Amino acid sequence: MDFWESDRLAAHRDAARAWADANVRPEWVEEQQDGGCHQTMALHELLARDGILAAGWPPEYGGSDVDPGFARAVFEEIARRDLHVDGWSTTYMVMHTITHVGTEAQKRRYIPAALRGELLVALGYSEPDSGSDVAAAKTTAVRDGDAWVLNGQKMFTSTAQVCSHVFVLARTNPEAPKHRGLSMFLVPTDAAGYERRPIRTLGGQVTNATFYTGVRVPGSALVGEADAGWSVMRVALTYERGVGGPGTIEKPAMAANLAAWAREARRPDGTSVLDDPLVAERIGRIAVDKEVTRLLGHWVEWDAAKGGVPGIQGTMRKLFFTEAAQRHYSDALDILGAAGILAPGAPGAPAGGKFEYDFRAAVVSTIYGGASEILRDVIAERHLGLPRNRPRR
Amino acid sequence: MDLDLTDEQEAVRAALREFFQKESPPAVVRDAEPLGFDAALWRKVVELGLASMAVPEDRGGGGAGLVELAVAAEVLGRSLAPVPLIEAAVANNLLASLPGDAVPEPLVSAAVTGELLATPALRPVEGDAARLVPAGAVADLVVALQDDRLVLVRTAGEPVPAVPNLGAMPVADRRVDPAEAIVLATGPAALALHRRAVHHWQLLTGAALVGLASAALDLGRDYALERRAFGVPVAGFQTVQHRMADNATAIEGARLLAYEAAWAHDVDLAKAGTLATMSFLFAGETAFTTASDALHVHGGYGYTLEYDIQLYFRRAKAWPLVAGDRRAAYAELPRRLYDETAATA
Numbered sequence: 001m002d003f004w005e006s007d008r009l010a011a012h013r014d015a016a017r018a019w020a021d022a023n024v025r026p027e028w029v030e031e032q033q034d035g036g037c038h039q040t041m042a043l044h045e046l047l048a049r050d051g052i053l054a055a056g057w058p059p060e061y062g063g064s065d066v067d068p069g070f071a072r073a074v075f076e077e078i079a080r081r082d083l084h085v086d087g088w089s090t091t092y093m094v095m096h097t098i099t100h101v102g103t104e105a106q107k108r109r110y111i112p113a114a115l116r117g118e119l120l121v122a123l124g125y126s127e128p129d130s131g132s133d134v135a136a137a138k139t140t141a142v143r144d145g146d147a148w149v150l151n152g153q154k155m156f157t158s159t160a161q162v163c164s165h166v167f168v169l170a171r172t173n174p175e176a177p178k179h180r181g182l183s184m185f186l187v188p189t190d191a192a193g194y195e196r197r198p199i200r201t202l203g204g205q206v207t208n209a210t211f212y213t214g215v216r217v218p219g220s221a222l223v224g225e226a227d228a229g230w231s232v233m234r235v236a237l238t239y240e241r242g243v244g245g246p247g248t249i250e251k252p253a254m255a256a257n258l259a260a261w262a263r264e265a266r267r268p269d270g271t272s273v274l275d276d277p278l279v280a281e282r283i284g285r286i287a288v289d290k291e292v293t294r295l296l297g298h299w300v301e302w303d304a305a306k307g308g309v310p311g312i313q314g315t316m317r318k319l320f321f322t323e324a325a326q327r328h329y330s331d332a333l334d335i336l337g338a339a340g341i342l343a344p345g346a347p348g349a350p351a352g353g354k355f356e357y358d359f360r361a362a363v364v365s366t367i368y369g370g371a372s373e374i375l376r377d378v379i380a381e382r383h384l385g386l387p388r389n390r391p392r393r
Numbered sequence: 394m395d396l397d398l399t400d401e402q403e404a405v406r407a408a409l410r411e412f413f414q415k416e417s418p419p420a421v422v423r424d425a426e427p428l429g430f431d432a433a434l435w436r437k438v439v440e441l442g443l444a445s446m447a448v449p450e451d452r453g454g455g456g457a458g459l460v461e462l463a464v465a466a467e468v469l470g471r472s473l474a475p476v477p478l479i480e481a482a483v484a485n486n487l488l489a490s491l492p493g494d495a496v497p498e499p500l501v502s503a504a505v506t507g508e509l510l511a512t513p514a515l516r517p518v519e520g521d522a523a524r525l526v527p528a529g530a531v532a533d534l535v536v537a538l539q540d541d542r543l544v545l546v547r548t549a550g551e552p553v554p555a556v557p558n559l560g561a562m563p564v565a566d567r568r569v570d571p572a573e574a575i576v577l578a579t580g581p582a583a584l585a586l587h588r589r590a591v592h593h594w595q596l597l598t599g600a601a602l603v604g605l606a607s608a609a610l611d612l613g614r615d616y617a618l619e620r621r622a623f624g625v626p627v628a629g630f631q632t633v634q635h636r637m638a639d640n641a642t643a644i645e646g647a648r649l650l651a652y653e654a655a656w657a658h659d660v661d662l663a664k665a666g667t668l669a670t671m672s673f674l675f676a677g678e679t680a681f682t683t684a685s686d687a688l689h690v691h692g693g694y695g696y697t698l699e700y701d702i703q704l705y706f707r708r709a710k711a712w713p714l715v716a717g718d719r720r721a722a723y724a725e726l727p728r729r730l731y732d733e734t735a736a737t738a
Contacts, residue, residue, distance in 0.1 A: 001402070001460055002395050002660070003653045259727040277724040284726030288671045291653075292646035299649060302396040316642040373635070380634035383641055384614055387629040 003298070009073050016073035019050070020081065029082050033344060033357070036198075036206025039087030039120070039159040043078070048117025053088065061099075062112030080253070082354070087120045087159035093239040094121045094167045094186075100235050101224040109220075110186070121186065124154040124168035124210060125233070131155075132371045134169065135179045135230060139212060141170035148172075148222065150187065150215040156368070157210040160196050163189055166210060167236070173227050182229035184236075185221045187212065203361030237370065238314060255287040258332055261350055273335075282331045289324040296320055312383045319375040322365035329359035396649070402464055410468045412441070417474040419701045425475035429561040430531045435476045439507030444481035445489075452489040453505045458659040459593065463600040463651055470604025473704055477512060477528035477563065479597040484511035484536050487590045488545075488577075495577050496545060500534065509533040513590045515716050518569045527594075527715050529565035530555035536577070536590065537569050543583035544574035560711025591716075592666040595673035596654040598712055602676035603648045605712075606683040609705040610640050613687025616702075620692070633690055640683040647672070647679040667729045670722055677713035684709035 028040045047053050051064030055071035078085060095114050098106055113119035130136040139152025150170055157166055165186045173181030187194065193215040199207045224232035262274040262283065273279055296317035303313050332355045333340035344353030366372045380386040398406065416434055425431040438444065447462050448454020455461075462482055469478055481504075488501045488511060503509040514523035514537035523529070523537045530553055535546050546569050553565045578586050614637060617628035627633055654672040657665035684706040688695040691702055713719065 001398055001652060001656055003656055004394055255727070256731050259731045262727070263731075274727060277721070280724040280727050281720050282723075284674075284723035287726055287730055288650075288675050288723070291668075291671055292650055292675060295649035295653060296646055298394060299396060299645070302394060305394075313645075316645055319638070320642050320646060373631075376635040376638035377631070379638035379641055384610075384634075384637055386614070386618070386634050386637070387626060389629055389631045389634060 003295075009069055009076070012067065012070040012073035013077075015070060016077045019052075019074055020077040024078065024081055024083065026081075032084060033204055036200065036204055037159060037161045038084035038205055039162050040083065040085075041162050043083065043085070044088060044117050044120070047074070047085075047088070048115070053117060054115035057111065057115055061107055062115040064115070087122065087162055090123050090159065090167070091119070091121045093236050094123075096239050097232060097236040098223060101232050103220075105220065106223065119165060120159070120163045121165045121167050122157045122160040122163040122208075122210075123236075124157050124166040124187070126155045128153060128155055128209075131367075132374045134233065135182060137169045137171060137182065139168065139170045140174070141168075141172050141183060141185060143172075143226075144216070146219045148185065148217050148219070150185065150193075150212040150217065152212050154210045154212070156199070156207050157196070158205070158207040160189065160208040160210055161198075161206070165189060166194075167223070168212070169229055169233060172229070176227060179230040181227055182233070183226050184223045184229045184232045185217055186223055187215060187217055187221065191215045191217065202363055204357065205361065205364075238311065254328060254332070255283055255290050257351065258286065258335065258355075259283050262335065265350075279335050282335060286328045286331065289320075289328065293317070293321045293324060312379065315370070315375050315378050316383075318369060319372055319379070322362075323372060325362050325365055329355065329362045333359050396652075398460075398464065402461060405461060406464045406468060409443075409465055410471070412437075413468050413472040413474050417472040417476075419473075419704065422473045422475055422704055426561040427557060428530065428555050428563050429475050430477070430528075430563045431475045434474065435510075436507075438474075438476050438478055443478055444507055445485050445505045447482060448485050448489040448505050453502055454485070454489060459596065459655040460652060460659055462597055463655040466597040466600040467604040467648075467651070470601030471608040473605065473608075473708055475561075477510065477531060479594060479601060480512040480528040480532070481507075481510055482597065483590050483593045484513050484532075484534065486593060487513065487536055487586060490586075491577055496575060500545070500547075500575075504534060511536065513587075513594060514538070514567065515591055515594060517587075521568055521570065523567045523569055525556065525564045525715060526567045528563055529553060529567045530563035532567075535567045535569075536587075537567070537574075538583065538587040539569055539571065539574070541583055542574075542579050543577040543586050544569060544571075545577055546570070546574050549573075558711060559714075560708045562708075562711060562715070564715060588666065592669040593658070595716065596651065596658065596669035598716075599647070599654065599669070599672040599676035600651040602673075602680040602709065602712060603644060603651050605705055605709055606640070606644050606647065606676070606680040609680070609684040609687045609702065609709065610637060610644065612702050612705065613637065613683075613690045616687075616694075616700075617690050627690065636686045636690075640679070640686055643675075643679040644683065647676040650675055664730075667726070670729070671726065673713065673716070674719050674722055677709075677719055680709040680713075 023046045028043060032038060051066040052071045052074050054062055054064035055066040056068035057063030091114050095111050098110055125134050127137055141148045141150045165188055168185045168187045170183055170185060171181055172183040193213040195211040197209045199209055201207060259274060262279055263272055265273040300313045300317055336350045339350050342349035342353055343356050346353055381388055421431060442455050443465055445454040446457045447459060450456035466479055485504050488504055504511040510532045511534035512528040512532035514526045514535055518537050518539040526535055533548050537544055555563050555565055558564055617633055618626055620627045650672040654668040657668045688702045688706045691700055694700050695702055
């Protein structure tokens with residue numbers, strides 16, 4: 001038994017920091033915050049240029065010889081600079097899904113393009129009337145000769161502003177039971193009949209509703225077998241819930257940042273805010289939760305490294321991490337006191353309003369990628385062997 | 394990174410789990426109350442060499458590490474075994490780590506062989522007494538910090554009366570008479586030795602609480618699967634399931650943290666002591682929440698003494714509380730973690 005994992009990346013950290021210093025522009029953070037799109041294409045092109053996107057992928061699909069540890073350290077460094085790469089996270093999940101269920105032709109067509117930064121995929125699962133109950137999707141795809149014709153609407157198609165494709169869950173067999181009549185399609189965003197409308201959110205992020213009106217795609221756009229979309233989704237979901245993709249990188253420095261602020265901040269009597277046990281206790285709790293989150297992440301990776309298909313570990317990690325994060329940001333604002341309400345740009349906002357911004361953004365973390373209630377159901381059923389409580393169809 | 398126990402450690406875990414299941418079923422735990430000590434079971438534990446498992450071989454121990462001790466503590470916690478294995482192991486590790494001339498060799502070997510039972514006082518001596526010493530009611534030797542001296546006191550004459558308590562633990566106040574105490578160390582060395590012993594106790598108690606939590610979850614789940622209400626098993630209700638899912642998640646996190654803390658001590662990491670405290674705090678909360686939820690799911694029966702869940706509930710609160718209010722320990726963490734100058738050993 002050893003827990004040395006963090007040191008493996010340490011070897012890459014200086015190089016990753018140097019890469020970020022040379023390439024990452026601070027104004028991108030403001031662009032993301034003001035524009036609301038959590039994907040910066042100028043950054044993406046640089047990640048592609050230097051083979052960072054392609055790190056760890058097989059050479060026959062365009063993989064580079066860049067060390068995956070370095071790539072991961074770069075993504076950590078990007079996250080540390082408060083930049084999101086959400087469009088790449090979803091693309092990464094979809095490309096991994098294609099390696100599991102795609103045809104050889106699809107692997108050769110899509111993966112190298114994605115690793116070159118030319119293909120970017122948003123997720124089209126949720127709909128106006130279905131979110132956690134994702135298999136209730138009403139969007140349809142009907143076969144027409146060798147092609148498919150899609151009709152319907154998707155919600156929360158995040159980063160579709162800059163994506164070349166949407167990974168669309170559609171009903172291909174209305175007669176079959178709910179989970180057995182679904183299929184997955186890679187739909188180009190320049191297809192005729194595709195339309196996008198922005199949706200503004202509490203976290204400042206601008207996501208999208210996307211509309212599909214008679215969108216025609218070739219047979220090669222079908223990923224996995226027809227009507228087997230649910231099992232394809234499940235592969236994709238395991239990557240969403242934490243198998244070491246870029247989207248699973250979290251910012252461990254939050255407790256340290258809060259402690260740093262509190263150490264310098266003064267009460268009216270001149271004492272350090274960190275010496276107030278009411279403050280120190282809450283920061284201590286955050287630090288413990290952060291350590292547990294880090295270890296649950298290692299647990300997911302350890303299981304994946306042993307060849308297991310990540311399941312309950314990723315579910316537990318996502319549940320713990322997101323529930324904890326909401327408590328943490330709420331506590332952080334309380335600790336900052338009245339100044340906790342100050343938004344980015346407000347004069348005197350602690351840490352530039354970062355905590356206020358993150359507090360609003362954290363709200364969605366227990367909703368996307370499987371709401372906490374769904375994750376608890378999954379743990380109850382698969383880990384504890386308790387009876388299923390949701391209706392089957 | 395390797396998050397699995399070795400084959401050898403797995404074998405030890407399986408053997409000890411079987412041992413405690415057989416030797417410490419709930420009936421044994423109940424019979425040992427209110428003192429919380431089963432002398433016959435303790436003899437068996439001593440014969441297995443568990444209390445000196447992590448003492449170096451050249452001092453008569455097993456030469457194992459804290460990871461192995463944590464494995465033993467976790468299975469002990471599962472069965473609530475009424476034996477002061479954690480206390481004895483911590484005290485033995487400390488005594489055996491001292492230079493040969495610091496303490497009379499016969500005393501060390503008597504502790505290591507289990508002839509005498511040694512225990513640490515977790516908090517410094519107040520006045521002339523160490524208060525609520527774990528295993529203090531059954532220990533022959535107590536290691537205590539008195540001002541800046543680490544001292545060893547030996548029980549003389551009358552047995553020390555136990556104090557009735559929530560967890561049915563053999564805790565007792567122990568008098569520390571400077572005239573009769575053997576001074577083991579003084580100054581910063583004494584403080585460091587005591588701090589290290591407290592960290593060992595915290596991480597092993599944390600591991601025991603992980604075992605306790607996991608057994609409490611099993612009790613709650615098994616009852617909920619059996620008990621029916623409104624014509625269906627209680628285990629089918631989402632509110633019941635979701636509490637258990639949260640408990641199960643916290644238990645996995647607590648286990649990882651407990652073993653990380655044990656490993657950090659074995660490889661002598663600078664932050665090992667802080668990790669021990671963190672694992673102790675998280676395991677304590679996890680154990681109490683889990684046992685409390687598992688009791689609740691028993692309905693009215695959970696409140697009766699007849700069902701075993703109350704045994705777990707009481708100890709989940711009492712075991713960690715011996716070390717003091719957890720919120721005060723949380724409040725010390727930011728300085729311990731983030732102040733460059735803070736002592737982290």
